Amino acid sequence: MRQAFLDCFSGISGDMFLGALIDAGWPEEELMSLPEKLGLEDTTVEVQGVKRKGIKGIQVKVSRPGPHPFRSLRDVEAILERSDLQPGIIRLSLKVFNLLAQVEAKVHGCLLEEVHFHEIGAVDTLVDIVGAISGLNHFSVGKICCSPIPVARGWIDCEHGRLPLPAPATAELLKNVPIYGVDGEWELVTPTGGALIKGLADHFRTFPEMKVEKIGYGAGSRDIPQWANLLRIWLGEDRSSKKESVVVELRSYVDDMNPEWFEYLMERLFSADALDVVMCPIHMKKNRPGVEITVLATPGHEHSLSQILFEESTTSGIRLNRCQRYILPRRNGMVPTNWGNVRAKLITRPDGRSTISPEYEACKEVARRFNVPLGAVYQAVSQVPVEDFIDEEGSVAPKDSGAHP
Numbered sequence: 252m253r254q255a256f257l258d259c260f261s262g263i264s265g266d267m268f269l270g271a272l273i274d275a276g277w278p279e280e281e282l283m284s285l286p287e288k289l290g291l292e293d294t295t296v297e298v299q300g301v302k303r304k305g306i307k308g309i310q311v312k313v314s315r316p317g318p319h320p321f322r323s324l325r326d327v328e329a330i331l332e333r334s335d336l337q338p339g340i341i342r343l344s345l346k347v348f349n350l351l352a353q354v355e356a357k358v359h360g361c362l363l364e365e366v367h368f369h370e371i372g373a374v375d376t377l378v379d380i381v382g383a384i385s386g387l388n389h390f391s392v393g394k395i396c397c398s399p400i401p402v403a404r405g406w407i408d409c410e411h412g413r414l415p416l417p418a419p420a421t422a423e424l425l426k427n428v429p430i431y432g433v434d435g436e437w438e439l440v441t442p443t444g445g446a447l448i449k450g451l452a453d454h455f456r457t458f459p460e461m462k463v464e465k466i467g468y469g470a471g472s473r474d475i476p477q478w479a480n481l482l483r484i485w486l487g488e489d490r491s492s493k494k495e496s497v498v499v500e501l502r503s504y505v506d507d508m509n510p511e512w513f514e515y516l517m518e519r520l521f522s523a524d525a526l527d528v529v530m531c532p533i534h535m536k537k538n539r540p541g542v543e544i545t546v547l548a549t550p551g552h553e554h555s556l557s558q559i560l561f562e563e564s565t566t567s568g569i570r571l572n573r574c575q576r577y578i579l580p581r582r583n584g585m586v587p588t589n590w591g592n593v594r595a596k597l598i599t600r601p602d603g604r605s606t607i608s609p610e611y612e613a614c615k616e617v618a619r620r621f622n623v624p625l626g627a628v629y630q631a632v633s634q635v636p637v638e639d640f641i642d643e644e645g646s647v648a649p650k651d652s653g654a655h656p
Contacts, residue, residue, distance in 0.1 A: 252580060252599050253390060254461050257397040257448065258483035262439025265379025267469035267482035268447060270309035272386030273298055275467025275486055281385060282311070285378050288334050291315070294374045301470045304479035308468035313375035324352045324363065327377070336381065339642065343384045347450040351442060354423035376443050383447055390486055393582070396459045397452040399429040405436030421445045429455050437475060463487040489580065489599075498526065499548050500574050501556055503566040504533065506541035513542070516563045520546055523555050581608075584642045586635040590617045593632050597640045605637045 257263065273279055279298050286294035297312040322330075327348050331341050356363045387395070402425070405416045416438055417425065424445035433439070464487040471480035517528045526547040535541040544564065548556055550573070557569050580599040585592040586607060594613035599605050609632040618625040 252393040252489045252605075254394045254396065254459065254487060254489040255387060255390070255392045256459055256461065256485040257395065257452070258485060259398050259400050259440075259448075261471060261475065261478060261480045261482065262401055263444035263448060263482050264441040264471065265376060265383065265443035265447065266311045266313070267471055268383040268444065268484075269311040269379060269386065270298075270469025271467040271482045271484040272383065272389075272469070273311065273467065274309040274469065275390070275465040275484055277386040277389050281389065282378075282382050285382055285385065286313075286374070288336060289330055289377055289381065290333065291330075291374050291377065293317075294378070296378065303468075303470050303474060303481050306468060306479050306481060308470035308479075308481045310470040310472070312472075313378045315374045324348060330377065331381070336385070337388065340381065340384050340388055343451065344381050347380050347384075347446045350424065350446045350450050351420070354420045354442075354446075357423060358419045379443050380447065384451070387451070390465075392486070394489055394580070395452045396454045396456055397448050398457065399431055399455060400425065400448070401433045401439055402430050403433050403435040403437050403439050405438070407438050417445075418442060424449045435475065435477060437473070458485075460490045461485065461487045462490050496576055496578065497550060498574050498576050499550050499553050500572040501546040501548065501553065501560065502570045502572070503544045503560060503564070503568065504535060504541050505544065505564055505566050506535050506539045508542070508565045512563065516544075516559070519559050519563055520556060523559055524548065524552055525556060582640075582642055584640055586632055586640055588617075588628075588631050588635065590621050590623075590628070590631075592641065593617055593628070595632055595635075595640070597637065597642075605640075607633055607635055607637060607640060609633060 257268075269282060273282065282298070283296050286292075286296065294313065294315045297314070299310055299312075300307055301310045302308070328345060331344055331348075334341065336344075352363055402417050406413050407416055407418055408414075416436070417440055418438070420442045421440050424442065425440065428445075428449065463485050466486070467484045469482040469484070471482075474480060513530060517530070520528045526549065527545075528547075529545045531543045531545075533541050533543045544560065544566070546556055546560070553571060557571075560566055560569055579601070582597045584595065584597060586595050594610040596608040596610065597605055598608050609629050614625060614628040614632060617623070617628045
């Protein structure tokens with residue numbers, strides 16, 4: 252799987268993201284063509300090489316003469332929907348703009364439909380967001396990791412007057428994102444940059460395991476005395492063919508329980524966030540037939556799941572074990588079929604191949620609705636080409652082949 256790592260040692264903004272992608276090899280002409288595709292008249296994109304502390308990077312400037320119009324979320328949606336962009340790019344762009352609208356509504360204490368973008372709704376933000384997603388799509392990025400984010404104190408002048416840094420909208424976007432403070436008074440993270448990492452990043456961590464193929468530097472608009480004001484992007488193949496994690500295993504035996512109750516027990520365990528529930532027939536002491544109940548869960552769910560086992564079964568004891576497990580990389584999404592989009596998983600095998608795994612409940616629903624054999628639905632889903640897999644929001648889809656319905 253192709254992976255991107257955003258090395259935000261000097262923060263992140265939309266134009267820095269674009270510059271890093273161009274420096275890594277995204278063709279300039281694809282970025283230059285975006286204003287026309289979006290119907291943004293008189294908008295120009297300038298790409299130039301600059302140096303920050305002796306390191307060459309690419310600076311991107313988006314400009315339009317005259318005042319930038321205010322736009323509502325609906326206006327932005329209309330611009331994207333009537334563009335000729337690929338469906339996956341439109342979907343993720345709408346997700347990022349919805350994040351911006353939500354934090355603006357919270358900061359200003361208004362309804363979502365009352366939000367009118369000003370700074371963040373200008374043409375440069377439209378190009379920044381759509382461009383960043385288009386560039387990632389060009390490289391067929393399927394996984395994005397991002398470093399912890401530096402933030403500085405200070406002030407910024409905007410439409411509403413003088414505000415503390417990080418700006419209120421940016422601060423909201425950085426919730427649940429690892430940050431650290433640095434000395435200085437600069438806006439290191441813009442609302443656009445914050446929305447892009449919040450909407451696109453799968454993980455926030457230090458350097459991931461990957462085979463690096465390309466590195467690009469995107470320059471910020473100003474020089475910072477203490478360090479190079481650059482965003483660095485690393486592109487390459489994800490080398491972690493399997494992911495290691497810790498799970499808790501709860502195990503119990505019962506030999507005196509009404510068999511009709513097992514279905515309800517399993518239903519309650521899954522509703523309480525059990526990762527898996529397995530029930531196996533066994534022979535217990537004095538050769539009595541019984542059932543072994545095994546529940547897998549993430550650490551922290553032991554108490555609630557144990558409570559359900561005690562309440563809904565006849566067991567009087569539960570054994571707990573902490574286990575390590577390996578899982579192959581997987582992504583949730585949908586595939587197009589003759590019956591519409593059907594939910595499935597895209598699983599990456601150790602040799603790098605990707606396979607589509609049907610979701611049982613989704614296939615069962617299709618079989619019942621259209622009165623077709625379940626096996627036929629499974630076969631149709633399994634045979635969909637990998638490039639037609641449609642990622643669930645929050646991940647960058649494989650490069651679009653134009654085959655989406």
